[in-house]
Amino acid sequence: MFEKLEDVQIRLDEILCQLSDPATAGDSARMQKLMKEQAELSPVAEMYAAYRKNEETISDSLELLESESDPDMREMLKEELQEAKANRSKYERELQLLLLPKDPNDDKSVIVEIRAGAGGEEAALFAYEIYRMYVRYAEKQRWQTELMSIDETGLGGLKECSFEISGSGAYSKLKYESGVHRVQRVPATESGGRIHTSTITVAVMPKVDDDIQIEIPDKDVRIDVMRASGNGGQCVNTTDSAVRLTHYPTGIVIYSQTEKSQIQNKAKAWELLRSKLYVLEMEKRHDAEADLRRSQIGTGDRSEKIRTYNFPQGRVTDHRIKLTLHQIDSILNGDLDELIQTLTAADQAAKLTKMQDQDS
Known part of the structure; x- marks a missing residue:
């Protein structure tokens, strides 16, 4: 040392x-x-x-x-x-x-993708609440948020959405949020008062800066333009402004319609595609370094259940670090500092132990 x-x-x-x-x-x-x-x-x-x-x-x-x-x-x-x-x-x-090796992405801004999972409309409503939670957390950090794509339901929920959070160190704080978030509560549509369990998935991707080369040959991508669907303002639904990118090698499909301009929507779609491909490349490297992956708090895998929000008991439990906080209202209002600080400390402790084991 x-x-x-x-x-x-x-x-x-x-x-x-x-x-x-x-x-x-x-x-x-x-x-x-x-x-x-x-x-x-x-x-x-x-x-x-x-x-x-x-x-x-x-x-x-x-x-x-x-x-x-x-x-x-x-x-x-x-x-x-x-x-x-x-x-x-x-x-x-x-x-x-x-002296711990620093994640080269820690200082980057992020792109967050939220998708409703099991639970139908209740999952979509919870997806909106989690989206709002991250937006409010970003506001407390004085970061900027910008919606990239959104697919809403008729009752105010989200089937899926992607948005950018711009701010130095955003990835270092939000990288532990990737995975399955589970909610347990009595839905407003439930007349019998039974508690339902629904899930959503969150993916946090570092924004790919110009200094990182992501090669995407033109032949690998199909670009389609169309009229935006759903709620839209003037010009949004009346012109071919929406853009869909299909990446043949991976099967990734990106749809962007939040802007009135086709050029702006295309730029957002390409930005999201580059981030997704960058994350896939990082995952390949992590898989090749299995020890590193096991030493981290969470893998970032969408299939990993990371957190439960239990409304009847007013608690939020992070399953990776066995932390339970009876502060569900404040957490959903964007007060994520205690969760994030504890996750960061646990990750540092795991890496420090691994480093000491290697030294010995």
Whole structure:
């Protein structure tokens, strides 16, 4: 670990030197890349500096205790030593967490896809509530949301929808949301008062930036244009503005109709297709690295049941980390911080254990 920390400090010094070079100032792309790397390495260097200072305190306290004879002074030095030794473990754990391999997608914006599963109209209504939950969470994070495609039901539910959440670090917080979300409650249409169980699926995909090359040959995609269906405003239902992409190799079908412009809908459809293909490529890599997949909290697989929202008991249970919170109303209102922080901590702990096992 300490060899890695020394390398971080050396690299940070190199970056600071390059940033002060007038030649770098004239190269905006290089400047931006260096500043981003500096922002990533600075917290590690700062924590390492605090660790070294704490180690100096331990060394100085031990040295002074050997020569100090005054009882009060010795007691003060012992307290200082005890506190510094306790801080040592804290600093070491923090440094280990900071040195964990970072997911290259963590800083990216995301595309979220929600689909109603088992449960008919009740599943569609729950799909809308989960969509609203993520939109409200995004608002609390001061992120932007933009609807990409939507298929509504007559009662206000969603058969499916895709939307983009734009904001730095969106993927790092929302990547654990992929999977099956289950709801248990008495539907409004149920006259007998029986509790029904319905499901929806959520897929969270990192938005593919221009720096990532996703090759999609023209021959692999069929493009169809048509009039939008469902509720629409002026021009939406009266022109051929809706776009459908069919990707032959994977069978993926993308339908976009939220914009009045065919060009805008086509751009959104291509953006969603690129993200889906990128996720498929990531899944292939994960499958090839089975140990990595098992070390993570959740696989992102749509077939994995990750969470239950039980309305009669007012609870939300995340099955991956065995966490139950009796805060269903606030969670559905977008208060996801406790869930996300606990999932992140559990994932870090699992990766840290794996790293320590490899080192030993």
